[in-house]
Amino acid sequence: MSLVLNTNISSLQAQNNLSKSSSALSTATEDLSSGLKVNSAADNAAGYAIATRFQTQIGGLGQASENASDAINLAQTAGSALSQITSNLQSIRDLAVQAANGTYQSSDRAAINTSVQQYLSEITRIANQTTFNGTNVLNGSTSSLSFQIGANVGQAINVQLGQGVTTGQVGQISEVSTANVSGAFVDASGNSGASLSLSGLSITGANGSSYTFSGNVTATNAQGLADDINAAGINGVSAAVNASGGINIYSTGELAVSGAALTGGVTNSSTGAAFNFTSNAVAFGASGIGSTATGLAATGVSYTNGVALSASGSLTGADVLSVDDANQLIARVDAALTTVSNFSSTLGAVQNRFQSTISTLSAQQTNLTSSQSSIQDTDFAATTAKLSQAQVLQQAGISVLATANSVPQQILKLLQ
Structure with missing residues (x-):
């Protein structure tokens, strides 16, 4: 190789290699400090796009799980109110059975009827005032509610709430x-x-x-x-x-x-x-x-x-002022209890369904997170090895560059 002064090829090669080792060291440092091996689209364009799409799905699934929890809370709220309505209906039935007894006088049945009317009023009050976040769930004013239980459009479950349980809506016989x-x-x-x-x-x-x-x-x-x-x-x-x-x-x-x-x-x-x-x-x-x-x-x-x-017909206007009225009320209460029981069973099934949905969403979220991690997260063992390698190469490159830069000085000895 010729000994020239204007162009130091060895120095240029050393600089080029030092630049590569410095870049590798910078990349390894960034990966280790962020925990990600794909920090931008420049690192891995395809991987960055896939990881971003996975993150979108993961976030959507997390919110969908919270939506399903809201549905469970709504069903529990309605179910608790239905339990109280059932208790009142059973009390009304007991009073109707009592009033159907032939030993009672009209004044006795009138006294019993006072309690019956209070229970009937309470049933309507509970039905009209049971709400979840401002939405009434027991008087039939809300036909159905849609709960988004997926990350994408159309992944929803409809909960039917059209069956009202006021006294005017139950007790048909x-x-x-x-x-x-x-x-x-x-x-x-x-x-x-x-x-x-x-x-x-x-x-x-x-x-x-x-x-x-x-x-x-x-x-x-x-x-x-x-x-x-x-x-x-x-x-x-x-x-x-x-x-x-x-x-x-x-x-x-x-x-x-x-x-x-x-x-x-x-x-x-x-x-x-x-x-x-x-x-x-x-x-x-x-x-x-x-x-x-x-x-x-x-x-x-x-x-x-x-x-x-x-x-x-319905429970509205029902009374126990006569034996016939009492017997009819017993039949109407039995019909109302069937309606309320079926509604309660539906809400219980809804709770179980949404609980299953939450489990499914959790599994999907875990699997997507795992897939995203394999694309985007840093392998610390491998990256640490790369960091050590880049550090050694950088130190060696600096030393070699210093040596290469000293080569032109040897020309001075030829001029002595």
């Missing part, structure tokens, strides 16, 4: 009544206690539950007839003797009564016609047996044989 049926249990000689066969009588209650009586089921009076219907165990159906000496049949859902003629005592002394429970029973409010009204009566109008009635 269907009801069929008869007038006095005592004539069905009188034989041709006018003696009471004649047996009435329920063979062919079919009753359909809530959720399509039905029962058709066989020929060995008989009754000798109105209470026995009501007892036979209650003993059948038809879903949501109950029966009681009414003030007219007939029976009321209640159902917490739909109600249909149909069947062939029931044979029993003579119901019309002039014609000797047999009492037909489903075809010739008198309408509600009529007097005597043998009326020409068609079928049993449904809330004051004639009832057509076999036609299904839909549940209607």
Whole structure:
């Protein structure tokens, strides 16, 4: 190699290598101080873009988990209020059962009714005043709420809150009544206690539950007839003797009564016609047996044989001022308890669903964080080794550069 003065190739090479080692040392120092091996897009363009997208998803999943927690809190708030409403309904039912006892006078039932009305008012108050962050959750004013439980658009769960539980929104029942049926249990000689066969009588209650009586089921009076219907165990159906000496049949859902003629005592002394429970029973409010009204009566109008009635009405205006009123209130409270219980079950299922959602979100967040870490985080063992290597190379480079810079001085010896 020529010995020249103007161009020191060795020095330039040493400077170039020293610059590389200095850059490596700077990079290692930055990685170790930040904990990241991708500090900017210049470090790894593709890795930086992927890590940024992962961070977006991780943040969204974290907020989604908090949203799911809010949903659980809302369901718990509503559930606690429903527990109080259930307690009040049970108290009302106990009072109605008490008022249905024939030993009480009108003044006694009036006193009991005072407590019933207070419980009814409290149920409506709870339903109207139970809110979560200003949103009412029990009076039906909020049909549904959407909870964002994912990091992306459309990842949501809707919670249905359209079922209100005020006294005007629960307690729907269907009801069929008869007038006095005592004539069905009188034989041709006018003696009471004649047996009435329920063979062919079919009753359909809530959720399509039905029962058709066989020929060995008989009754000798109105209470026995009501007892036979209650003993059948038809879903949501109950029966009681009414003030007219007939029976009321209640159902917490739909109600249909149909069947062939029931044979029993003579119901019309002039014609000797047999009492037909489903075809010739008198309408509600009529007097005597043998009326020409068609079928049993449904809330004051004639009832057509076999036609299904839909549940209607509510707890609003209910009272226990008579035995009939008390029995009807018992049926309405049973329907209300079913509604409230179903609502509570739905909210409980919602809580379990959102708890599962939180677990899923946590797992997704953990996996995404792990993936982001593998792209972006510094491997301290490897980077520390690089730092040591860069430090040694820098020190060696400085020493070599000093040597290379001293080479031109050797030319002076040639000039001596």
